[in-house]
Amino acid sequence: MLAWLGEKDPQKLEKLFREARACAARYVGPKIYFRGIIEFSNQCVKDCYYCGIRKSNQNLKRFTMKEAEILECAKAAYGMGYGSIVLQSGERQDENYACFIENILRKIKDVSSGKIGITLSLGEQGPDTYKRWFKAGAHRYLLRIETSNPALYKRLHPEGHSFEVRKKCLRALREIGYQVGTGVMIGLPFQTYEDLINDIFFFKGEDIDMIGMGPYIPHADTPFAALQRVDPGYDAAENFRLGLVEVALTRLVLKDVNIAAATALQTLDAEGKEKGVLAGANIVMPNITPTDYRGLYQLYDNKPCLDENARKCKNCLDQRIRAIGAEIGYSEWGDSRHFEKKKAPSSF
């Protein structure tokens, strides 16, 4: 597997991607599912060295969308036939925030008569908070481990950010009953090909249901961008290639999990999402955040579609996914087959 990460021959890569696409069709079906993502707040108590909305970035106006605005987005997503939405934000662990989310979850369920699926991506929380949100209607949770190498994790984060805590969170989510998603950034400073292979075995070892991973892209106002100026090792094209190979290898090893084609792929290549699907991904996450807020949620430089409204974004993605011959599972949850199989009673 290691050799694939270094493979540059386009014909050989094409063959790998074709195999991964066929594997996806066989194990998770031919459909691609849309999850409308609402990036509703850039307030964050964490200071990850790579992230554009980290606490210490002062060059940024902070915002949190109002409950009514979030509900409007959820209703629009439901109206457009998205089976699910994703609520994502910076991390906050205070009671007001926990309550704010709990209420919104109930209301989203109400406005969609319980029909819209909800994934959360709200960082590390205590088990009680995760339970409250689960009871209020969320059923999937995405928490990237960022890297499965604890030593590398330490280089990516300041004091007070813990690999072990993040791993415990993943396990707590599983215990509670969520479909659990994780993932990594690909092409990070100091990351090796071995790390990327170990990441795939970390997903397997933790019995993960969904994968959301994508290329690392620098943001000018972060310590890591400053690092890049000293050591200009960052290569966008190389990170894009690595991102697709990692998607394909993950599909071939894990087979029946959901894998998202990350927005970061589209940032590096205008056809990044389609190429992610052709390399084995089966989930796409159109941005349905109101355009007024999108510029304030820049995790990395040059994030795409900053001025495209939700409807335009949907039409554009619909055309792009159909153009590669894939079918879209509108108004379906598209849950992880891996998770469903675990729930199904054994035939013996």
Ligand code: SAM
């Ligand atoms: N705060 C929550 C958390 O960290 O889990 C959820 C939101 S956070 C912005 C979502 C993901 O963005 C992170 O898990 C990280 O992998 C990704 N991210 C942050 N900065 C990035 C960068 N510079 N390049 C690519 N992905 C990045």
Ligand code: SF4
């Ligand atoms: Fe905050 Fe998440 Fe960014 Fe880390 S990656 S700074 S937790 S928003």
